[in-house]
Every structure is written in C-alpha cells, then in structure tokens.
Amino acid sequence: MGGYVLAIDQGTTSSRAIVFDGNQKVVGSGQKEFTQHFPQSGWVEHDPEEIWDSVVWAVKAALKKADLKASDMSAIGITNQRETVVVWERESGKPIHNAIVWQDRRTASYCEKLKKQDLEKTFTKKTGLLLDPYFSGTKLSWMLSNVKGARARAAKGDLCFGTIDTFLIWRLTGGKSHVTDATNASRTLMYNIAANDWDNELLDILRVPKAMLPEVRDCAADFGVTEKALFGAEIPILGVAGDQQAATIGQACFEPGMMKSTYGTGCFALLNTGPDMVRSKNRLLTTIAYRLDGETTYALEGSIFIAGAAVQWLRDGLKVIKAAPDTGDLAAQADPTQNVYLVPAFTGLGAPHWDPDARAAIYGMTRNTGPAEFARAALEAVCYQTRDLLDAMHKDWKANGKETVLRVDGGMVASDWTMQRLADILDAPVDRPTILETTALGAAWLAGQRAGVWPNRKGFAKSWARDTRFEPKMDEKTRAVKIKGWKDAVRRTLSAE
Numbered sequence: 223m224g225g226y227v228l229a230i231d232q233g234t235t236s237s238r239a240i241v242f243d244g245n246q247k248v249v250g251s252g253q254k255e256f257t258q259h260f261p262q263s264g265w266v267e268h269d270p271e272e273i274w275d276s277v278v279w280a281v282k283a284a285l286k287k288a289d290l291k292a293s294d295m296s297a298i299g300i301t302n303q304r305e306t307v308v309v310w311e312r313e314s315g316k317p318i319h320n321a322i323v324w325q326d327r328r329t330a331s332y333c334e335k336l337k338k339q340d341l342e343k344t345f346t347k348k349t350g351l352l353l354d355p356y357f358s359g360t361k362l363s364w365m366l367s368n369v370k371g372a373r374a375r376a377a378k379g380d381l382c383f384g385t386i387d388t389f390l391i392w393r394l395t396g397g398k399s400h401v402t403d404a405t406n407a408s409r410t411l412m413y414n415i416a417a418n419d420w421d422n423e424l425l426d427i428l429r430v431p432k433a434m435l436p437e438v439r440d441c442a443a444d445f446g447v448t449e450k451a452l453f454g455a456e457i458p459i460l461g462v463a464g465d466q467q468a469a470t471i472g473q474a475c476f477e478p479g480m481m482k483s484t485y486g487t488g489c490f491a492l493l494n495t496g497p498d499m500v501r502s503k504n505r506l507l508t509t510i511a512y513r514l515d516g517e518t519t520y521a522l523e524g525s526i527f528i529a530g531a532a533v534q535w536l537r538d539g540l541k542v543i544k545a546a547p548d549t550g551d552l553a554a555q556a557d558p559t560q561n562v563y564l565v566p567a568f569t570g571l572g573a574p575h576w577d578p579d580a581r582a583a584i585y586g587m588t589r590n591t592g593p594a595e596f597a598r599a600a601l602e603a604v605c606y607q608t609r610d611l612l613d614a615m616h617k618d619w620k621a622n623g624k625e626t627v628l629r630v631d632g633g634m635v636a637s638d639w640t641m642q643r644l645a646d647i648l649d650a651p652v653d654r655p656t657i658l659e660t661t662a663l664g665a666a667w668l669a670g671q672r673a674g675v676w677p678n679r680k681g682f683a684k685s686w687a688r689d690t691r692f693e694p695k696m697d698e699k700t701r702a703v704k705i706k707g708w709k710d711a712v713r714r715t716l717s718a719e
Contacts, residue, residue, distance in 0.1 A: 227673070230390065233487070241284050250288025264569065274389075309382065311381060321386070329364050345501060368430075388401065477496075491612070527571070565580075605646075654711025
C-alpha cells in the first residue's frame with residue numbers, strides 16, 4: 223500500500239485530515255473550520271454534528287488532494303481536542319446536547335463545592351488532575367443534571383459518553399465501537415491512572431453511571447474499521463491519542479526528561495517522566511503520556527488556556543492585525559522602553575495558578591502604547607507562561623544536570639520572532655522541527671507502526687529532524703526585569719486580589 227496513513231486531527235476551531243506517505247511526509251490535507259458557540263459568559267460549546275460533517279469533509283478533501291483512495295490507506299490515526307464532552311443516544315447516535323468544550327467554565331461553582339467537601343485530594347491522588355472546570359467529569363455531570371431525563375437514561379445504558387475521539391470512532395464505525403484510549407481517559411477526572419481503569423468512587427461522587435463510559439485501550443490498538451459507505455473502502459482505526467500526547471509522540475519525546483510545548487489555541491507543555499508517576503507539588507498535572515503494549519508512560523503537564531487565542535483576539539476583537547502571521551512583524555516594531563503586559567485570562571488562568579475566576583488584564587500602558595505594543599504583549603504572554611511552567615516542572619522533576627531543550631510545535635512556532643523571544647525568556651534553547659504537523663504525525667505514527675508499515679519507536683525517533691534551534695540572546699538583567707514585571711502583573715490579576 224505504500225505505507226500511506228491518514229491522520230484525523232480534530233481541533234478546537236477546525237477539523238483537519240492529513241495523508242502521510244511511508245516516509246512520514248505530507249502528501250495531502252484538508253481543513254474545515256466550524257462554529258464556536260458562546261451561550262453565556264464563560265460557556266463554550268460546539269455542535270457535534272457540525273464537527274462530524276467537518277471531519278468527513280476534511281478526509282475526502284485530503285484524499286482528493288493526495289490523489290489517493292481510501293483503499294490506499296493502511297490505517298487511520300485520530301487525535302483530538304481533549305476534555306470536550308459529547309453525550310449521544312446509543313440507539314440513534316444523536317447527541318442530546320451541544321458538546322461542552324474544554325475551555326468552558328460553567329462548572330466552576332461545582333468544582334468549588336467539591337473542594338469545600340475536601341475531595342480535591344481524592345481526585346488528584348487517583349487521576350493526577352485538579353478540580354477545575356477544564357476537565358470532562360464535571361462537564362458530564364452538568365449535562366446529566368441539566369438535560370431532562372438524561373441521568374435516568376444514562377443509568378439504563380441508553381446514552382453514551384465520549385470525548386471527541388470516542389464520538390468520531392462511534393460514527394466512523396457505524397456505532398460498532400464505543401472506545402477511547404488511555405490518554406483521553408486520563409483527562410476525564412474519572413479514570414484512575416495508576417490502576418488504568420474507570421474509578422467507581424469518583425463516578426459515585428460525580429453521579430456518572432458506568433454504563434455510559436467507553437472501553438479504554440492502548441494508544442496503538444484495534445479501534446474498529448470505518449464503514450465502507452463513508453469513503454469508499456473500509457480503513458482500520460489503529461491509533462488514538464489526545465492532541466497534546468499525540469504531539470509529544472510526534473516530537474519523538476520517548477525518553478524521560480524530554481519536553482515539548484504545543485502552541486495552538488492554548489499552550490500545553492509535557493515532560494516525559496517515564497514509568498514514574500511524579501506527583502506535582504507545584505500544581506502541575508500528572509497525566510498519561512501514552513500507553514503502548516500495556517505499558518504506561520507518564521508525564522507532567524502544564525496547561526495554558528490562551529496562547530494563539532490571544533492573537534485571534536488581536537485580529538477579531540481589537541482588529542489591530544489582519545492576519546495572525548502579521549503579529550511577529552508588528553511586535554518587532556514595539557517601543558523597547560515600554561513594558562506592556564497582557565495577562566490573557568480570558569477564560570481564567572491555568573497552570574500553575576488554576577484560577578477560573580481570573581479575567582484578562584493589560585498593565586503598563588502609556589499614551590504612546592499602540593498596536594505594536596499590544597502585539598508584543600500578546601506574544602510575550604505565551605513566553606512568560608511557558609517560563610512559569612518550566613520553573614514548576616524543574617521543581618517537581620530534577621533534570622539531573624541536563625540542559626532542558628524545548629521541542630516546539632503548533633501554529634505560533636512559524637514566527638521566528640516569537641520563538642526567539644521564547645528562548646530569551648526561558649534562557650534555554652528552543653528546537654523547531656522540520657515537520658510542524660507533529661500532532662497529526664504522532665497520531666499517524668501510532669496507527670502506522672501498529673499496521674506494520676511505519677518504523678518502531680527507535681526508528682521513528684531517529685527520523686525526527688530539527689529545522690531551527692533558537693538560542694537565548696537576551697542579557698540576564700533585561701530578562702530579570704521583564705520576568706519580575708510579569709509576575710507582578712499576574713499577582714494583580716488573580717481573583718483573590
């Protein structure tokens with residue numbers, strides 16, 4: 223078959239499909255944006271049917287662009303926006319409500335209620351997560367409580383729960399497979415990452431019937447085959463991982479101590495800790511990096527809710543740029559004597575603060591502050607937040623004297639200005655790979671090696687290639703002043719202030 227693998231990358235704002243050849247090169251792709259719904263302040267929803275239509279469209283477009291047929295594909299790998307919740311009818315496959323998106327904050331008061339009952343320690347011990355609206359469990363509980371008759375129907379087994387991967391697999395296989403992988407399960411607040419199973423105590427607390435949950439499999443496993451009518455031939459689905467774990471795999475971060483950071487809508491940094499489940503003392507997450515052949519590899523993760531979304535805000539909200547790629551050029555024109563800070567808490571602050579009630583703020587403006595300073599502040603905010611994560615990770619996991627090199631991917635890393643400023647703020651090298659589609663590549667590798675048409679872990683790691691290394695150039699005094707200003711801005715923004 224030539225080793226062709228199809229990757230479905232279902233993201234927060236668009237669905238993409240990419241066809242890779244046997245040398246892991248992109249030969250065709252399709253992408254379709256879909257609607258973001260904001261029913262109330264802090265609420266974010268997607269229409270699952272629109273997501274499904276966008277995925278089917280993207281797959282057909284990718285195959286057409288590659289001039290290949292479904293029968294040429296050895297396998298499908300799926301990667302997805304994590305923590306987003308879908309509930310649908312087992313009989314009809316019809317969703318009972320819009321998908322509640324990972325950015326949604328509607329369950330903040332429920333999380334506070336659980337914390338007051340002193341339950342956060344229980345959740346953290348078993349799942350590695352914190353009680354925050356970000357995760358799937360409280361979203362699912364809300365849906366069961368607020369959609370008429372949902373909890374009773376779920377208890378009878380009439381309803382299915384899934385993160386986006388599970389919903390897509392259900393649809394692709396015509397309802398034959400109700401499955402997920404260990405990485406997506408590990409983000410639900412319902413999965414015990416030590417026991418590698420759904421946790422009955424946590425399900426009872428959240429009042430979630432076990433009957434509605436999918437079966438959890440390794441990241442490279444048999445997830446079913448697509449219905450022939452969809453694309454013209456059956457294609458086996460052999461790889462699944464949540465988007466950040468897929469990027470970790472796509473960056474070949476297979477050794478403990480290796481770290482990647484993805485800059486998309488949000489920013490997510492993962493540090494491979496191997497078989498060791500490192501318990502964070504600095505409010506990072508302990509999560510499953512991947513599970514292969516029944517063996518679990520863990521990671522420390524820092525989650526930043528707003529990265530590229532701040533650039534979207536500059537474009538769509540303030541209208542100071544026409545296109546996202548313009549931001550770096552505009553930032554380079556900023557007045558170096560102005561220290562303007564944007565704390566992008568549009569949907570609260572993630573790690574290491576975990577403050578769902580914080581809201582975005584700008585500090586340090588003068589009469590001379592204009593679009594260039596706003597652009598620089600938006601891009602620098604991503605760099606400062608990454609520095610906060612890196613500092614916390616170093617406290618939790620000793621690097622054994624090794625220099626930390628950050629492997630980066632995602633839409634924002636195409637900007638040389640942003641990557642240089644990232645290296646400057648981190649005071650550490652930043653490596654940009656030749657293939658920027660690392661999330662899709664990771665999902666494709668899971669499926670391709672499972673199908674026997676792509677190399678094993680060691681062979682895949684050898685094929686990783688660096689495009690550019692950005693070395694820090696900023697002097698220590700300037701860096702220290704800028705970081706001090708950032709910390710002060712964050713302190714003023716936190717909701718407790």
